Amino acid sequence: MPAHRPAGRPDDGAEDALFGLEDIDTGQASRPRADAGPLFRDSPTARRLLSVRAIFAEPAAAASPRGRQILARYPDAEIVPVASHWRIPDLHGNEGNVDRWVRIKTETLVLGEKKTLTTRPNGRSADWIAPGPANGCAMACAYCYVPRRKGYANPITVFTNIERTIAHLSRHIARLGPKPEANQCDPTAWVYDIGENSDCSVDALISDNVADLVRAFARWPAAKASFATKFVNPDLLLLDPRGRTRVRFSLMPQSDSKLLDIRTSPVESRIAAAGDFLDAGYEVHFNLSPVVLRPDWERDWSLLLRHMDDVLPARVKAQAAAEVIMLTHNKDLHDLNLGWHPRAEDVLWRPGVQQPKRSENGSWNVRYRGEVKAEAVATMRALVAAHAPWLRIRYAF
Secondary structure (H helix, E strand, O other): OOOOOOOOOOOOOOHHHOHHHHHHHOOOOOOOOOOOOHHHOOOHHHHHHHOOOOEEEOOOHHHHHHHHHHHOOOOOOOOEOOOOOOOOOOOOOOHHHHHHHHHHHHEEEEEEEEOOOEEEEOOOOEEOOOOOOEEEEOOOOOOOOOOHHHHOOOEEEEOOOOHHHHHHHHHHHHHHOOOOOOOOOOOEEEEEOOOOOOOOOHOOOOOOOHHHHHHHHHEEEEEEEEEEEEOOHHHHHHHOOOOEEEEEEEEEEEHHHHHEOOOOOHHHHHHHHHHHHOOOOEEEEEEEEOOOOOOOOHHHHHHHHHHHHHOOOHHHHHHHHEEEOOEEEEEHHHHHHHHOOOHHHHHEEEEEEEEEEOOOOOEEEEOHHHHHHHHHHHHHHHHHHHHHHOOOOEEEO
């Protein structure tokens, strides 16, 4: 259901902000407790995921407080000035980078400023898609749509002007006012997806951008942040979301994840973390996605749902909800994957059961044919009802 839009544009008018720019803290209050012990982001595991050797940086981004924070985390990295975080020929336009797909994600960061701040309506996972704190990811899921615009490399680009994003969201929420009626996104709060083009759990290893957003939403009673993740970052447990941030752990059968979710946390670890995140003050939902149709997929999803039913505590089940999302693939991404991970395409690219569809940006996506998809969605609903009846499905498509 489309989100309600009041008269006027929510982006306008600094006077409508819930609090002023002078009240926005870009890091001080988001620091962990003094007794928290070593941070996960400084652990060997985090360093293996992100062992940054080169940082491509717009000069203004590098000079900003957030940019300086990031540069201080990687003091040995080479700093390469660039005019635009979107146009870096050594990265995005270099076909020779395909066979270094994962290494570039590990060793490279990009720092930029988000020039255009747009919050657009969604109505499925969230009421609104917010400007995110980053674009790209250090993980390498073979079905990820984000690389489609970047070409032959997809490292994380961190947007350092987070204070502008928070001010923009403050104005947007203030202009909307209280949510007039419940919908499948949330009964009372406007839900903003803050991680459409990145994984916020990984972003939090690099800077305080995600912590600042969690802190801001904790102060906004009419709104709630939301992000999907495939990575368990214990540092997020040290924040104080006060129920105003929804973490959606993305799940799929481990056999699919082993093939397709490269560099992510094991699926069982994501499930096991749900109770800890709920106890830390997050709302915890699940994304059953993407559902990949291949031999025995129904059996493996049944096993996953039974595992969830066996191990999740009652308090998690009582508030949980899920999204079911069937695989959408892309011709350009298919061609790219053939250069670094062709085995993934054995299950992702199945012309016999898929049909092409031109996307809004002009590229060709492929989706399961209408009758195939409808039958699979019905099967997933039946599997959830049989093996995890407590799991409310917010939407399935």
